[in-house]
Amino acid sequence: MPLIGFFIYNLLIFPAIFLAFHLYAIFDAKSRKGIAGRYQSVKKAADFRNKPENIGRDLFLFHCASMGEFEHIKPFIRELKKRLPEGRAVVMFFSPSGYENVKNAPEVDLFIYAPFDGWLPVARLFKCLKPVALIIAKYDVWPGQMWQAARMKIPCFLINAVLADSSNRLRFPALWALRKVYRRLTRIFAVSEADERNLARLAPAEIIDVTGDTKYDQVIFRCEASRKKTVLPTPFYAGKYVFIAGSTWPADEARLIPAVKILLKNHRDLRVIICPHEPTAGHLMQLEKALRPLAAVRFSRMTPAAQSPVLLIDKIGVLANLYSIANVAYVGGSFKQNVHNVLEPAVHGIPVLFGPVNQNSHEAQLLKQSGGGIEVRASVEIQSNLERFLTDVADRSEAGNAAKKVVESHCGATRRTLEALLLKIED
Numbered sequence: 001m002p003l004i005g006f007f008i009y010n011l012l013i014f015p016a017i018f019l020a021f022h023l024y025a026i027f028d029a030k031s032r033k034g035i036a037g038r039y040q041s042v043k044k045a046a047d048f049r050n051k052p053e054n055i056g057r058d059l060f061l062f063h064c065a066s067m068g069e070f071e072h073i074k075p076f077i078r079e080l081k082k083r084l085p086e087g088r089a090v091v092m093f094f095s096p097s098g099y100e101n102v103k104n105a106p107e108v109d110l111f112i113y114a115p116f117d118g119w120l121p122v123a124r125l126f127k128c129l130k131p132v133a134l135i136i137a138k139y140d141v142w143p144g145q146m147w148q149a150a151r152m153k154i155p156c157f158l159i160n161a162v163l164a165d166s167s168n169r170l171r172f173p174a175l176w177a178l179r180k181v182y183r184r185l186t187r188i189f190a191v192s193e194a195d196e197r198n199l200a201r202l203a204p205a206e207i208i209d210v211t212g213d214t215k216y217d218q219v220i221f222r223c224e225a226s227r228k229k230t231v232l233p234t235p236f237y238a239g240k241y242v243f244i245a246g247s248t249w250p251a252d253e254a255r256l257i258p259a260v261k262i263l264l265k266n267h268r269d270l271r272v273i274i275c276p277h278e279p280t281a282g283h284l285m286q287l288e289k290a291l292r293p294l295a296a297v298r299f300s301r302m303t304p305a306a307q308s309p310v311l312l313i314d315k316i317g318v319l320a321n322l323y324s325i326a327n328v329a330y331v332g333g334s335f336k337q338n339v340h341n342v343l344e345p346a347v348h349g350i351p352v353l354f355g356p357v358n359q360n361s362h363e364a365q366l367l368k369q370s371g372g373g374i375e376v377r378a379s380v381e382i383q384s385n386l387e388r389f390l391t392d393v394a395d396r397s398e399a400g401n402a403a404k405k406v407v408e409s410h411c412g413a414t415r416r417t418l419e420a421l422l423l424k425i426e427d
Helices: 003-025 029-049 067-083 119-129 143-151 174-182 193-199 215-226 250-266 281-291 319-325 362-370 379-391 393-408 413-426
Strands: 059-064 088-093 110-113 133-137 156-161 187-190 208-210 241-248 270-276 310-312 328-331 352-354 373-375
Touching: 003 029, 003 119, 003 143, 029 088, 029 110, 029 119, 059 067, 059 119, 067 088, 067 133, 067 156, 067 215, 067 413, 119 143, 133 143, 133 413, 143 156, 143 174, 156 413, 187 193, 187 413, 193 208, 215 319, 215 393, 215 413, 241 250, 241 319, 250 270, 250 281, 250 379, 270 281, 270 319, 281 310, 328 379, 352 379, 362 373, 362 393, 379 393
Parallel strands: 059 088, 059 133, 088 110, 133 156, 156 187, 187 208, 241 270, 241 328, 270 310, 328 352, 352 373
Antiparallel strands: none
């Protein structure tokens, strides 16, 4: 970054962002957690680095915006630790929804919040950790991190890199500003040729490679693991037709619930599982009210003797396992802002429904093209497609196989990306 850009960012832009974050945190508990956590990052990093078993070890620093990005790079970190078992992996999150919800991840040695992006906070953290590489997931590139990495000669990599045609990053003034940031990256590993083309507007084409998306490898890994776990009493779903609506928001549920109410009247062997993206007490009560006169049972109160055909998931972290018992799935977010992970159900070889807001998802487009994914725009379309897959086993099997082939044909990005990255570090 030219010197003038450094001063503009650190003396004008960053202080404004810093102040806005703190003001917003006064009214938002989630933001307060994030701010409090950032003030502790350097101490946690220092305590970790000074442990005898970590002194002198190569350390790889990963940056993730939130939980989704971390889930997708898990296979990369897992394979990295296999290749370099003496190395250390530190993951920093920007969002509290990532850090606060992270579960056991044996491949990661330390979780922290990403520092405030000013010169001093980033410098303190990087000097403490002394990473051999900074690896950023998907898109969350910050100017302060790039400048400090360049100053300390730390190679920086963007993996699973995506940039949609509709992204504001390709429009002025973001395009002009981000060019100066992205050019600091050592290498960019793009998901697709379309992403490569768009990223070339921000960074030199010669530093961009297409290696695919590691999320395909992760969903295959989780699929295999889920088959070994039983999270529901077998009598609830054995011999039944199971429909799962995962990561739903109120906008999704407003279309889903009228459809499943009608279907449940006509099909006694139908079982419906709804897993809200945010299973708060208030949200669950709203769902129970909307489902009346049906009496739904909550996951935390589930027993083998439970008779209700509708199950509400009030726990985070079980959705991927539940997809393994489903016949058809719906993925939420697709009537709101962006569709969530459509690959988690697809890998199990079942048809995947989602709403019209899915342009953010490259894999959703692949599923639509293959026939394994179906875009629905209204409650009546959800009902008709579920009815079709409920009554036509051959049709359901054909769509499910098409969905699974999309996943299987795109695996291997972990190996390709890791090998290219390690070669660049060795150079």
